[in-house]
Amino acid sequence: MAREYIVLVAGPMGAGKTTAISALSEIPVVRTEALNTDPQRNAKATTTVALDYGEISLGDGDKVRLYGVPGQDRFDFMWRILEKRALGMMLLVDNDGPDPLSELERYLHSFEALGTRGALVIGITRRDVGRGPAMDAYYARLTQLGRVLPLFSVDARNAAQVRTMLGALIAMVEAKAGAALPTGAIA
Numbered sequence: 296m297a298r299e300y301i302v303l304v305a306g307p308m309g310a311g312k313t314t315a316i317s318a319l320s321e322i323p324v325v326r327t328e329a330l331n332t333d334p335q336r337n338a339k340a341t342t343t344v345a346l347d348y349g350e351i352s353l354g355d356g357d358k359v360r361l362y363g364v365p366g367q368d369r370f371d372f373m374w375r376i377l378e379k380r381a382l383g384m385m386l387l388v389d390n391d392g393p394d395p396l397s398e399l400e401r402y403l404h405s406f407e408a409l410g411t412r413g414a415l416v417i418g419i420t421r422r423d424v425g426r427g428p429a430m431d432a433y434y435a436r437l438t439q440l441g442r443v444l445p446l447f448s449v450d451a452r453n454a455a456q457v458r459t460m461l462g463a464l465i466a467m468v469e470a471k472a473g474a475a476l477p478t479g480a481i482a
């Protein structure tokens with residue numbers, strides 16, 4: 296039977312969530328972009344205010360519903376609604392942002408329930424800009440936090456790179472589902 300996966304795309308303002316969903320989606324992305332009223336935090340002209348929505352089909356009729364959750368804290372309540380329905384999350388962190396390592400930690404903490412129950416992959420974006428921590432620093436922070444999670448260096452504008460990340464996430468979701476089956480269910 297065809298399955299549907301609900302996947303959240305989360306991360307700080309300007310990390311590339313809307314861009315990644317647009318790169319992946321086969322349908323025109325539903326975007327809720329408005330003028331950025333918080334230019335101190337990030338200089339971008341517009342920001343997502345409610346959510347982004349896109350879809351991608353996998354083989355065998357399976358479908359992924361992608362929900363981008365807003366990067367601004369004042370939309371926190373939206374995350375909670377979507378988190379309950381999700382099987383996995385792509386966490387994008389802007390390597391060029393003010394304090395990417397703390398942002399990584401903050402989001403892992405904020406989505407601890409989904410990270411434990413579901414699958415989670417991390418993508419470090421905007422590395423081509425040439426500022427910010429090296430990948431080793433992210434690995435070190437994850438180790439410090441006792442978390443073993445797939446970590447990708449990814450350009451959110453590059454569909455192939457984002458698809459690779461999504462593939463890893465779906466594989467994790469399936470592995471978790473398989474692990475949840477009663478003994479003997481997998482022939």
Ligand SMILES: Nc1nc2c(ncn2[C@@H]2O[C@H](COP(=O)(O)OP(=O)(O)OP(=O)(O)O)[C@@H](O)[C@H]2O)c(=O)[nH]1
Pocket residue numbers: 306307308309310311312313314315339341342343344365366367420421422423424449450451452
């Ligand atoms: N140079 C570079 N630019 C990137 C990369 N990933 C995303 N961008 C750009 O970063 C900008 C911000 O991306 P968005 O997709 O709007 O970020 P967002 O996470 O949706 O931001 P909010 O909705 O405000 O929370 C866009 O101009 C993207 O084209 C990357 O890896 N490298």
Ligand SMILES: [Mg+2]
Pocket residue numbers: 312313314342343347363
């Ligand atoms: Mg956005």
